[in-house]
Amino acid sequence: MKNAKLAAILSILLTTAIFVTSCGKTSQNGKDGKEQVTINVFNWGDYIGETTIADFEKAYPGIKVNYEDFSTNEDMYVKIKTGASDYDVAIPSDYMIKRMIDEDLLCKINMENIPNYKYIDDRFKALSYDPDNEYSVPYMWGTVGILYNKTMVSEPVDSWKILWDEKYSKEILMQDSERDSIGVTLKMLGYSMNTKNIPELEEAKAKLIEQKPLVLAYVVDQVKDMMIGESAALAVVWSGDAYYCMSQNENLAYAIPKEGTNYWFDGMVIPKTSKHQKEAELFINFMCETNTAFNNAEYIGYATPHTEVIKMLDPDLTADRAAYPTEEDLENCEIFEYPGDEINREYGRIWTEVKAQ
Amino acid sequence: MKRGRVTTFPYIVWMLIFILVPLVLVLYYAVTVTTPAGTVFSLQNFEKFMQPIYIKVLVRSIQLALVSTIICLLLGYPVAMILSGRDLSKKNILVLLFVIPMWMNFLLRTYAWMTLLEKKGLINTVLGFIGLPQINILYTDSAVILGMVYNFLPFMVLPIFSVMSKIDKSIIEAAEDLGSNSFTVFRKITLPLSLPGVVSGITMVFMPALTTFIISKLLGGSQYTLIGNLIEDQFMRVYDWNFGSALSIIMMLLIVISMAVMSRYDREDAGGGLF
């Protein structure tokens, strides 16, 4: 009697599992008859408008989209490099795009198939990581700067040096990203963020180690809640996040230091593993359509490179120099480059040494 | 017994394909380096580890994992005992209730801890309200230990519980009849009989605790690199799979050796554990 009950429960579980799986599988095989193409899109989490995928599938009924997320450029890189899955469209960041181009992992995009490319602001074409606009189409962009709490910081914030100020011990938040943190230090010392010069990197390392006792934490996205909750006075953040934080807490302000900063881009690319390049290009073109780009920009909250969408967005947003930096803000800015495997290891080693103190 | 071979067969096949083969792959990466001349066998990766900075990382990871495991044991053993005790009805519901929080995404729960522990977080707000001093453990080792204990407690409790729930009550009754007080009963009967569960629990907590990195990233403010962070970095950011594999192999060896030493103390457990 007991065993029968147990067996019953087990078999119900097993049956449910099998039923649920096979049910899903059939509904995935798509409609009958028509030639269905499935493309695999690989993007950051929560980085697309809520209805974009559905809208695309409606506009192109013969194409189905498999949508997958990744949490860091490196995660994405491993999956694409090892050929694990045949992704058709991916949206990595600037330095990763450069690295993938150098390692011949990307297809050239036929810009004739992307008529909506004309909407991308000319400022964002011919960027250092893709100088001939052959491999990528910009998706979102921004800068890195200092977000600070006006009630906790009395002096003007215009230099990276303030992050080394002992007055703010344990009130400082740094990015838990080697490129961003080492980059910020290099800029403070007056060097390039992409330096391959080891002595300069060692200097940056020494500075970071010096700073460590003052740092409350090395964070990623928690920085937003921490600043809104006023747990810290100063933080290194991305412009899009800064704008969001300021909208939640009016004591916050954003500044781009005079030494210059990082200017980042996320772009859409087509990995060589793609089996449906034509459909991939259709997808990228769709993402550049004004309506779609507007939905994306509005949902994500980061700066868009689309000229028409900028006109459609809330003027308060587009006038805000945190969300949409002006030309003069961008004077000393650099885009991250991939320094090559060997130097990349040096960056990694330095970061480990800083953290292992 | 013939039964041994038949029932284990599927698992042995599985093990060979999915555990051994990947292990060989990791070993391969660990003992090779890619030079411009091609892939070459070398112990360079292991030598690389022998630097004070990496040893420091390993030692710190072991310390944290050890402390967390011990706290888990101290907190979890009584829970297992209480749950398996006979004066409680509704045992299985409680056990399930114990496990259910683990079914909520770990990242979410860790973020929730941060909301609780922040300088101006909930706990401090409540403490401030009643006039008690504020606690500031976030982004320190204590927060990391708290996170680890929180995450691994059920893994300690469940094995001990399942063993304790079947300890023959008549033995305990007999001991009590013969005049032992509760403490002696515990020391001489319950504790030794529950040991297999304890060993399982320690295994299931200490090992993952050693290689975890998310807890230290979030609750520790990523202040310190633990061996888990180090390995993750090697595979993902630095892209030095050889060094990363070597690190994993070193970890494996360390654990195997320490478990072998431990199993010397457990005569009965002959052949049941590592080495």
Add this chain to the structure above:
Amino acid sequence: MTKVIKKLYLALVFMFLYAPVVILIVFSFNSSKSRANWAGFTLKWYLDLFKDKQIMSSLYYTIAVALLASLIATIMGTAAALGIHNMSRFKKSIIMNITYLPVLNPDIVTGISLMILFIFFKIKLGFVTLLLAHITFNVPYVILSVLPKLKQLNKHLEEAALDLGATPFYALRKVILPEIMPGVVTGFLLAFTLSLDDFIISFFTTGSGVSTLSITVYSMARLGINPKINALSTLMFITVLGLLLIINKRTSGNSIAKNTKEQKEMPNFYNPSSIEGEPLP
């Protein structure tokens, strides 16, 4: 007196376990995305949740993989443990050492090595590879849960059954399995829990649009976790709690019919021997 202390201690531990869960649930009603700012009560995240196809698909795959992987792992693991228990010391230690590997290894090493394995055998990444990976890291936990119970087992019990004329299979079913059932159930629960929460191994062994909730959540790390996830977790929690209550009602209903010998314990997985045994054939 001790009863009170015991109940208090248990209550404290449960509060510790559930504190973050309560926070999680509360913030699913927060109309701001930020956890530092309470901007008012809203149900919008719950509504948005159901419109989000990606999250729904992740949910479905997560449950499917977790259920299937834990069931298969439990069956295979229990069978393996039964065999391992009877092995010679040498064979036993070799197999146990290898079994420990997925537990010891950092997730990332297991994930990447499995991914390379699948690529090597030219298996396309998708639901099947995901399932295989989950079973692989689940089985050791099942074995680790069942083995202590086998050790605890009185070996003469089985011999007695056989002597009394039972077939080995009958002895297994009626004598051994009930005794090790707590271990089996524990193993299943642990495996299910691990599968639900796994991120790295899943990330590297899945493809073809198959994503799990963990992957979806961790991928939001750059931009901040959308409260839709809180809403989803809250709903899942309520569902599981509800199921638990239903099962509880059922079992308590049965126990009224069956009056056990000495203790008024309810029939449960953990103490089948409290119920009158059935005679062997």
